Every structure is written in C-alpha cells, then in structure tokens.
Amino acid sequence: MTTAPAVPASPDAALVTFSYGGGWQSTAALALAARGDLPFTTFLFANVGDDSEHPATLRYLAEHAAPFAAAHGITLHQLARTRRDGSTETLYGRLTKPGSRSLPIPVRMSNGAPGTRQCTADFKIRVIGKWLKAHGATAEQPATVGIGISVDEIHRANNRRCEPHERIVYPLLDLGIRRADCPRIIRAAGLPVPPKSSCWFCPFHRLTAWADQRRDEPELFAKSCALESLLNDRRAELGKDSVWLTRHAAPLAEVVSTDDVLPLDFSDGTCDSGWCFT
Template identity: 70%
Template sequence: MRVFSYGGGVQSTAALVLAAQGRIDFGVFLFANVGDDSEDPATLAYLERYAKPYAALHGIQLIELHRQRRDGTRETLYGRLTKSGGRSLPIPVRMSNGAPGTRSCTADFKIKVIGRHLKATGATADNPATVGVGISLDEIERVNNRRAEPYERPVYPLLDHTPPLRRHDCARIIAAAGLPVPPKSACWFCPFRRPATWAETRRDRPELFQRACDLEALLNQRRTTLGKDPVWLTRFNRPLADAVGIAQDMLPGFDTDDALCDNGACFT
C-alpha cells in the first residue's frame, strides 16, 4: 500500500502534481479534515475547486477522512474546543508564563485518523503502508520530529527528488501544471500562526479574525471559572485583538513563506 498524506498546502499539492505526471509513485492521497468548521476555509475551497478535480482527472484517489466517534458521528477540533463543559485544550495555546501548552490535535485529528484508515485497508506492523510526507528541503529538520507508527513506513519524495525540492520549487511545479498555488494550510485558530499571518487575516478576513478572538475569549472564560490562568493564541501574553494589528498591504510578489500544515503533518 502506498499513500500520500495530503495537507492541502503547497508541498503536498506539488506532490499531487508530481504523482499526476508519473514522477512519483502514489495513486492515493489522504486528506485528514479536522473539521469543516476548523480547517481554514481557503484550504477547503482549494480542495474542492482544484485539488479534487485535478486528482480525478489524472486517475488519482484523493480521499477525505474525518474523525469518527463511536456512534458514527463526526467530531471536529473546533467542536471539541467549544463543547459545553469541555476542559481540554488540544491545541498548542501559549500559557501565561510564555510556554507553549501541550497539544493532541495533530495526533487525534490527523495521525490517528489516517492510521485508522490504513489499518482498515490492510496495513499492519508486518505489512506496513508506505506513507509519503511532503517535507521539503527548507524544513528538513522536521523529518527527525516525525515518529513512525508500526503500521507505516514514512518516505519523503520531495527530499528524494533530484535535486531535492524547496518550497519555492513546489510553487513553480504547481503553477507550471496550470493550477493556482494554494494558500497556506492550517486551522484558522492555530496558535502556530505567526503574527504577520494573524495581521493579514485581520486585514483580509476580519470575520475569521473575530471568530478567533471569540474562541480565545471562550477558552479563557472557562479557565477563569476553573481558577486557572488565561491562555493565548499568540506569544504576547494578551488577547489576540490587542496583540495583533492590521497588516499593511504587501507589494505584489512578496510572501512571508510561513508554512504551517502544508504537508499534512503539523510540525510532526
């Protein structure tokens, strides 16, 4: 079994193009959707408008997976954060002392979701699936951070490419195939977002920015009730609306290149 972990961003979309061109051997791409209410709306729009039709045109299966509860209903990351009586903080919020909090979002909503699919379709410790991960040369240090599960054997086709591919190479591959370069991929409330990205969200998508502010406030209302210190979506130890201003307009062609979950592994 050979599958590719598709994150919806630049690196994994470049891998989709390479697979369509027969330059890498992956006929199945797996997208673990952490929730239609959780993924960046721009990523979901790109998936439906461009990635899925492109995959189908070239005979590639792009399978969208979701976290399922035992009763068969879907659980989303945003739903877990906001459910009544919820106490867990599965996202890597910043604690009041500046330290990042622990997180389980990647494990629960991506790694385990893909793992269940692999095991359901025959992957075992004795017969592991080959799983492609879209890590590019400019983030090679992330290879050592990704722990393999017994039922999988991770490989890195962008690094094995001759020459190894960087993020800007991936963007050129996508554009050359006639596709628009996808937006950076991450949950819209991800604390890994850089201040510049938050500022751009506040400028370009103020409704989405306000939703993030409201989520941060909800989490802190609950922590106050529990007698706990507040947490934040940035490292600045204050509310998002106070910590981030509105970004200035960028000149055409400039990009901050702050990748998030583009390869579907969320820094793992």
C-alpha cells in the same frame, strides 16, 4: 532537479499512500504524481473539520485538488475523525463543546511557551492510521505513507512519529525539492498555487498571518478572538491562568495591529508551511 521516482514502496507494503494537507508541498507532490514522477496514486486528506480547516483550503480542495486528482487517475480521499457512534468530531467542536476542559491546540501559556499539541495526533495521524488499518495495513505488512516535507524543512522529518502499521517516506527530500520550488511545479501542472494550509485559529500563526486575517477576513478574526475568550473564561472558572493564541500573553484583538503594514515576525510559530505534515 531529478525526476526519477523517489523512495519506492516497500515490497511488503499493503498500501502506498501520500498524506495530503492542501499546502504547497503536498500539492507539488500531487502534481508530480500526476505526471508519473512520484509513485503515489492514493492521497489522504485528514480534514480536522469543515468548521476548523481554513475555508480557503477547503475551497482549494473542492475546486482544484480533487478534480485534478480525478482527471489524472489519482484517488484523493477526504477523511474525518469519527466517534464510536459514527458521528464526526471536529477540532473546533472539541474546543467549544459545553463543559469541555480539552485544550488540544498549542495555545501559548502565560510565559509564552506553547502548551501541549494533541491536535495533529488526534485529528490527522490517528485518522489516517485508522483508514490505513481498515484497508489492510498491519505491523507485518505496513503501508507506505509519503509526507510532503521539503529539503529546507528537513529537520521536521525527525518530528513525525512512525506508527507500527506505517512506513514513512519523504519523496520531496529524495528529489531535492525545496519549498520555493513548489509553486513552479504546481503552476506547470496547470493548478493555481494553494493558500497556506492550517486551522484558522492555529496558535502557530505568525503575527503577519493574524494581521492578514484581521484585514481580509474580519468575521474569521472575530471568531478567533471569541474562541480565545471562551477558552479563558473556562480556565478562569477552573482557577487556571490564561492562555493565548499568540506568544504575547494578551488578547488577540489587542496584539494584532489594525495597520496594513507590520514588521516581519519570524518567531511566532511555524504553521504557514504545513507544520501538521501537510
């Protein structure tokens, strides 16, 4: 694996930043930046809400990523979505707001197909974009934004919409880094490997992830079931069909086995490797 600096920043770039999501790839990028192998000194973490991000991700950020970044001269900003009145909006808060009809997460419809996914755009891409523009990024002078997509997920590079004020680069691709390389890079930097990064209620979870949550985090699993029930109660009032947090068109508590061992399920989603460009 080469350790030469990856795609250099545009000479006209107002800012050079990296979008940090707390997962394996972006933490590996943080470790590489700390040792001078990537040209990023500003990392941006778009927090979709302390009530929405998985608690383990927030603990890792506070206990490991942020202190590590500070010790190596890297700025790690934690950003949040703010309303016009200055208050903070969270993804879970939007979903559970009394009277809300908003359904921004990719819940599974009755036929198993995912619904519209607006959460990444609203709570990550636009949040980071707002910060970039506030710090000088424009269409004429775009910010360079690094995204932590690895070689084995190269197809995801085409799924990230590029805004006029940003220039997207994929430094892990340029270095030939695969997801499987990331734990070694992270440990070599003296960091523990972070947990998988996602919202705790993400419908892209595999059944194995839901089973882990039910076994290891029963209170969080109960909260996931309650959220699914709340969404369906509201849809029933509107005369709409039910939606689900898995593709199996049944309540989460019925779908997820209570057994310790489940057959592998690789078709239930992709939110265990940083689908939200993390």
